[in-house]
Amino acid sequence: MLDSRLNQELNSNQWENYWPERSNMIYYQYINLIVKALARDCNSLLDVGSNKANYIEEFDWIEDRTTIDIDAPYFSKNVKGIKQDFIDFTINDKFDFVTCLQVLEHVPNPDKFAQKLFEMSDRVLISVPYMWPENSTEGHIQDPVDYDKLKKWTRREPLYSIVVEEPLDDTQKSKRLICYYTQESTKISLKQARKHIRSMDNNQVINTPEGKLLNNIIEGQSNLSRFMILDRKIRAIDADNQKLKNKIQVYSSKIAKINKRMKKHNNELQKYKRRIEGIRKSKTWSYAQKIRRILNK
Known part of the structure; x- marks a missing residue:
């Protein structure tokens, strides 16, 4: 009984400490x-895997806000929390917007999980740890995750993506990849996005340090975004080079086989030449030559 209470207390402290330790991260300012x-136009939002993090409270213009988590969903008087396995979760009507932040790296079947997200809404925001070393973080069974691995899970290209790096963090776990998916074909309008921000924050947010990040967030012009694009191109070139190397190996193998056959044929040719030379030097050949001369006369 005492052990059970102790475990409950430890778990409670774990969840209580989770958000305070992360709430000031630059990453969450980007998400916000x-x-x-x-x-801006959404009336309902589902946050998948909230882990008692209360960032959903920031989206107070959205009337219907729901979180779902298998262990510790966030809930309040403004937010409905559902403790359930997301894979078993069903809805009658889609949500206007879905967020799934730092979750896919924890689940054993991220492909199935990602497809479930797109069943919940036509607009989905996903983030994952970007290139964190394998086995470096407890519970991260899918690390390392990069753009291509996330694309494999989601089976689609995001409309917008960016890698966010925490400042003053010299570890290998300072970067997070954020991707926004939508069925809408229109590009993100920076001008319209600014209007949305101003209308919510009384024209103040654009003049704040956080607001000045908006250009980088929406347009994807940050150095990290360019780095990610270049990194993908380099890996694509490396993949092409590897294909060429594989082809070269195949052709080299074929050439080696041909050379081996040619060597065998040359050896046989030399063998036959030696036989002919031996015959020409034999007494039989000498007598045959004399007979041929007589016959030719």
């Missing part, structure tokens, strides 16, 4: 601004 810019 992206949702404000892109979910």
Whole structure:
């Protein structure tokens, strides 16, 4: 009984400490601004895997806010929390917007999980740890995750993506990849996004340090975004080079086989030449030559 209470207390402290330790991260400021810019017209939002993090409270213009988590869903008087396995979760009507932040790296079947997200809404915001070393973080069974691995899970290209790096963090776990998916074909309008932000924050947010990040967030012009694009191109070139190397190996193998056959044929040719030479030097050949001369006369 005592052990059970102790475990409950430890778990409670774990969840209580989770959000305070992360709430000041630059990453969450990006998430906040992206949702404000892109979910301005939304009336319902589902956050998958909230883990008692209360960032959903920031989206107070959205009337219907719901979180779902298998262990510790966030809930309040403004937010409905559902403790359930997301894979078993069903709905009658889609949500206007879905967020799934730092979750896919934890689940054993991220492909199935990602497809479930797109069943919940036509607009989905996903983030994952970007290139964190394998086995470096407890519970991260899918690390390392990069753009291509996330694309494999989601089976689609995001309309917008960016890698966010925490400042003053010299570890290998300072970067997070954020991707926004939608069925809408129109590009993100920076001008319209700014209007959305201003309308929510009384024209103040654009003049704040956080607001000045908006250009980088919406347009994807940050150095990290360019780095990610270049990194993908380099890996694509490396993949092409590997294909060429494989072809070269195949052709080299074929050439080696041909050379081996040619060597065998040359050896046989030399063997036959030696036989002919031996015959020509034999007494039989000498007598045959004399007979041929007589016959030719």
